[in-house]
Amino acid sequence: MRPDSDDHADVEDFRADAPLLQQESDQNDSNDNIDNRPERGEGDGEETSSEASLGEPGWFIFALTCAAGVSGLLFGYDTGVISSALLSLSTSLNPHQTTPLTTWDKSIITSSTSLLALLASPPASLLADALGRKPVILLADALFILGALLQASARSVTVLVVGRAVVGAAIGAASFATPLYISEIAPARQRGRLVTVQVLAITVGQVLAYVVGWGFSGMDGGWRWMFGLGAAPGVLQVGLMAVMEETPRWLVANGRVERARRILRRVYGGGSKRQTGEQVERVVEGVLKKVERQVREEEIALRGRRGVDEDGVGAPKTSLWKRRWESLTDGFTELFNVTSNRSALGIACLLQGFQQLCGFNSLMYFSATIFALLGFHDPTLVSLTIATTNLLFTLVAFIAIDRVGRRGILLYSVPVMVIGLVLASVAFSQEGRLGLSGSDEQKGGGGGPWAIVILCAMIVYVAGYAIGIGNVPWQQSELFPLPVRAAGSALATSTNWGANFLVGLTFLPMLELLSPAGTFGVYAVVCVVGWVAVWRWYPERSGIGLEEVGGRNEEEIART
Numbered sequence: 001m002r003p004d005s006d007d008h009a010d011v012e013d014f015r016a017d018a019p020l021l022q023q024e025s026d027q028n029d030s031n032d033n034i035d036n037r038p039e040r041g042e043g044d045g046e047e048t049s050s051e052a053s054l055g056e057p058g059w060f061i062f063a064l065t066c067a068a069g070v071s072g073l074l075f076g077y078d079t080g081v082i083s084s085a086l087l088s089l090s091t092s093l094n095p096h097q098t099t100p101l102t103t104w105d106k107s108i109i110t111s112s113t114s115l116l117a118l119l120a121s122p123p124a125s126l127l128a129d130a131l132g133r134k135p136v137i138l139l140a141d142a143l144f145i146l147g148a149l150l151q152a153s154a155r156s157v158t159v160l161v162v163g164r165a166v167v168g169a170a171i172g173a174a175s176f177a178t179p180l181y182i183s184e185i186a187p188a189r190q191r192g193r194l195v196t197v198q199v200l201a202i203t204v205g206q207v208l209a210y211v212v213g214w215g216f217s218g219m220d221g222g223w224r225w226m227f228g229l230g231a232a233p234g235v236l237q238v239g240l241m242a243v244m245e246e247t248p249r250w251l252v253a254n255g256r257v258e259r260a261r262r263i264l265r266r267v268y269g270g271g272s273k274r275q276t277g278e279q280v281e282r283v284v285e286g287v288l289k290k291v292e293r294q295v296r297e298e299e300i301a302l303r304g305r306r307g308v309d310e311d312g313v314g315a316p317k318t319s320l321w322k323r324r325w326e327s328l329t330d331g332f333t334e335l336f337n338v339t340s341n342r343s344a345l346g347i348a349c350l351l352q353g354f355q356q357l358c359g360f361n362s363l364m365y366f367s368a369t370i371f372a373l374l375g376f377h378d379p380t381l382v383s384l385t386i387a388t389t390n391l392l393f394t395l396v397a398f399i400a401i402d403r404v405g406r407r408g409i410l411l412y413s414v415p416v417m418v419i420g421l422v423l424a425s426v427a428f429s430q431e432g433r434l435g436l437s438g439s440d441e442q443k444g445g446g447g448g449p450w451a452i453v454i455l456c457a458m459i460v461y462v463a464g465y466a467i468g469i470g471n472v473p474w475q476q477s478e479l480f481p482l483p484v485r486a487a488g489s490a491l492a493t494s495t496n497w498g499a500n501f502l503v504g505l506t507f508l509p510m511l512e513l514l515s516p517a518g519t520f521g522v523y524a525v526v527c528v529v530g531w532v533a534v535w536r537w538y539p540e541r542s543g544i545g546l547e548e549v550g551g552r553n554e555e556e557i558a559r560t
């Protein structure tokens, strides 16, 4: 069991694999339980500076990050493509090809993906511990390809929903395993930025999906191409991942220390600053020692829970899978039993829930539908501005995240979202003609002045989203200590998909029930509540963890 007292302070890892929620002792009351984490061990400062002496990461770590990041591309493509595909589907899946899809059909086609993503994350965490992080990413690829083919060949709404669900399972597994893979393989100092590469890849995937959607929107049955092309990045990633490495942490945990050492040499040996083999070796051995220490600690803790002594006396004979299962269930038990873990989980889930309940993906999924109803002549092209804004401002986050810190970036960006949403709500109430029944021609007025205001308001909202809440929650694995990392990340990922499912399912009915002005007003209220929650509960220093911000870390280390 993870220690609750300081007794085990010397065995905590406070760098590459440490939870970043350990706080200053003067942290406010709300974070008391998090503050109970022990102080850093001796020598960490020295190792951090020697890691820093290697400079920026080399090509190897970028290659690994980019190869893993293709999962983000797939995630983005498959969630983004639905916007144009819904328009292109028109009547083609109706048995007599006469009437268009109903609101319910559209909602279920859209949200089946997030429902399966929600269900897939916890089992994916079991597989990631049992088989390794890399096989889960490969398994997700197989599902991405299968799902794309099913969707492209669908002749009924049911088959399309099944295809979307298979893709959803792939997204659920990949969206849990990829940030975990990157954060475990990345040197601590670049972890924030490298995890953001995955979110960048998601937004690139969404832009690609919109471009493909636009390209095929005029073609009869174009939606089959839109869905089918989603198989391509999956094939690409299978090729790339075949030459990628497993994470050193998983290898050590599974007794393959020599292999882990070889990988760490490549990770730390390619830094931007010139270094001697001896320097690299020192860092590698330091990191390896820490990971080994953690793994040993985990094993001892596990034996303690099972009433087995150090030498294994009293250990019942169990199969590998049973042991894995026990270790996973222990992870979940420990997650809920230890106060600081519960706090970390609460924050991770809060952020993931907020990321979705603020309504961003209703634009991702339905912006083409909204712009069509607003009377824009080329709604798919107009909705490309949404995806492009998301991509560009995620790039801003990529540059700013390690400098401004996770909390700061959220506190500045969420008010921008509120401004955009309130403006959109007011403009919708003026536009007035938007409704969901009746033909597009009856509704549209050719994109009048209020429609332009709505478009601008959405761009403001999306910019605010992309800089902050669009990516900060994916830094989730850094919030948890190693023994509960897979379990904590899996639950937080499920929260993301649960909330995503809810938004996908309720957006169109909400438009009918509350009107667009009311719907966007609700999202504005969610953002205000989310801002207050971040301000109140997200720890001041989380995410600008001690090892993450070069100079500042070293100062901190010197002080302690």
Ligand SMILES: O[C@H]1[C@H](O)[C@@H](O)[C@H](O)[C@@H](O)[C@H]1O
Pocket: 079, 199, 202, 203, 206, 355, 361, 364, 390, 470, 471, 474, 500
């Ligand atoms: O971080 C990503 C990104 O912001 C995407 O644009 C969005 O569609 C996803 O739901 C989110 O998890």
